[in-house]
Amino acid sequence: MSYLDEDILEDLKKQMDSGGTTYTDAEFLHFAWLTSEEVYNRLLPYPLKPIDEPIAWAFVANYPEVEGLFPYKEYGLSLVCQYKGKVGRYWLSMGLTDDVAVYFGREIYGFPKKYAEIQFKKKAETIEGSGSRREMQIFSVKADLTGNVNDSLFTKLIDKYNLNSNDVPNYNFKELLSTSGKSLAYFPRLTACWSKTELHETKLGEVKIELPTHQYDPWNEVKIVKLLGGQYVKVNTVLTAAKNLKKIGLFRVLKYMPHAFKKYDMRKE
Numbered sequence: 001m002s003y004l005d006e007d008i009l010e011d012l013k014k015q016m017d018s019g020g021t022t023y024t025d026a027e028f029l030h031f032a033w034l035t036s037e038e039v040y041n042r043l044l045p046y047p048l049k050p051i052d053e054p055i056a057w058a059f060v061a062n063y064p065e066v067e068g069l070f071p072y073k074e075y076g077l078s079l080v081c082q083y084k085g086k087v088g089r090y091w092l093s094m095g096l097t098d099d100v101a102v103y104f105g106r107e108i109y110g111f112p113k114k115y116a117e118i119q120f121k122k123k124a125e126t127i128e129g130s131g132s133r134r135e136m137q138i139f140s141v142k143a144d145l146t147g148n149v150n151d152s153l154f155t156k157l158i159d160k161y162n163l164n165s166n167d168v169p170n171y172n173f174k175e176l177l178s179t180s181g182k183s184l185a186y187f188p189r190l191t192a193c194w195s196k197t198e199l200h201e202t203k204l205g206e207v208k209i210e211l212p213t214h215q216y217d218p219w220n221e222v223k224i225v226k227l228l229g230g231q232y233v234k235v236n237t238v239l240t241a242a243k244n245l246k247k248i249g250l251f252r253v254l255k256y257m258p259h260a261f262k263k264y265d266m267r268k269e
Contacts, residue, residue: 020193020238020240020241021067021069021238021239022066022067022238023063023067023235023236023237023238023239024064024065024066025200025234025236026062026064026235026236026237027062027120027122027232028060028061028232028233029059029060029061029120029231029232030057030058030059030230031059031141031143031207031209031228031229031230031231032056032057032230033055033056033225033226034055034056034153034226035056035079035223035225036223036225037054039054040054040056040079040222043079043221044090045173045259046248046252046256047083047246048083048090048171049081049083050081051080051082051161053157054079054225055079055157055228056079056222057078057089058076058077058141058219059074059075060075060129060130060131061073061074061075061120062120066101069098069101070098071098072096072097072098073096074094074118075118075131075138076091076093076095077091077093077094077219077222078090078091078092078170079092079222080161080163081171083169083171083245083246086169087162087163087168088169088192089169089170090171090172091171091172092222093114093138093219093262094111094113095114095133095138095217096113096116096118097115097117097118101113102114108242109172109174109191110172110173110174110175110242111170111172112172112263114263115133116133116138117132117133118130118132119131125144125146125203125205126143126145127145127230127232128143129142131217133217134215134265136214137210137212138211138217138219139209139210139211139219140210141207141210142208143205143230144206144207145203145204145205145232146204146205146206147205148205148206149204149205149229149230150228151229153228154204154228155204155229157228166195166196166197167194169193169194170192170193171192172191173190173248173256173259174188174189174191175187175188175189175260184253187250188248188253188256189244189245189246189248190245190247191242191245193239193240193241193242193243195238195239195240196237196238197233197235197236197237198235199234199235200234201232201234202231202234204229204230204231205229205231206229206230207230211223216265
């Protein structure tokens with residue numbers, strides 16, 4: 001091991017050229033709810049557009065084998081939205097248990113990843129998951145994989161927007177604060193990447209979700225208006241390389257700035 005790694009760029013290039021980063025036997029519990037129109041529209045930055053229903057889509061996951069990285073757990077919260085008619089997920093919050101995976105996700109893809117404490121426990125037909133940061137719980141979820149869901153609208157929306165397909169983009173914004181800390185070093189870019197999955201197992205379930213108040217990761221801001229349901233999947237998946245879709249120009253960048261700070265914790269007394 002050396003602080004000089006002459007092969008890393010070549011290794012990354014080979015990994016991306018081969019399709020992306022491979023996750024083997026990954027387990028996800030996806031869970032979703034409808035939030036308020038006001039919150040949904042306020043948290044969506046330009047040029048993303050709303051869809052008919054204000055869907056909040058979240059997950060907690062366990063990755064026992066990851067190409068080029070150590071095993072880790074992850075959670076995420078997104079809003080289902082669209083860009084030029086293509087429905088995808090815009091990620092508001094993500095937490096991981098591995099620091100290097102955090103850096104890769106933020107610096108390469110633009111994901112809003114932070115280091116977190118995560119629980120993912122599966123016993124028979126029950127899954128319990130939670131995420132915490134700075135000794136405060138962000139969310140907890142319990143799913144009973146009975147085949148039933150909280151509301152039949154859950155499966156209808158999955159079918160309507162094809163949310164289980166490999167063609168659903170992950171939308172993120174890639175930006176960097178300037179050295180002064182007072183502005184951005186370059187105009188933000190809207191990016192997209194895709195998760196190409198090979199499904200091994202899937203089960204639907206009813207979920208119970210708690211969203212405590214959290215000072216730095218306010219999932220509770222995306223309040224639950226109607227709980228929809230949950231879906232457990234076990235998959236092999238490949239996270240593709242990201243693509244730049246649009247640069248946020250000068251006249252839009254000031255409106256974008258508040259969205260840029262969701263990747264940072266600014267201590268508040």
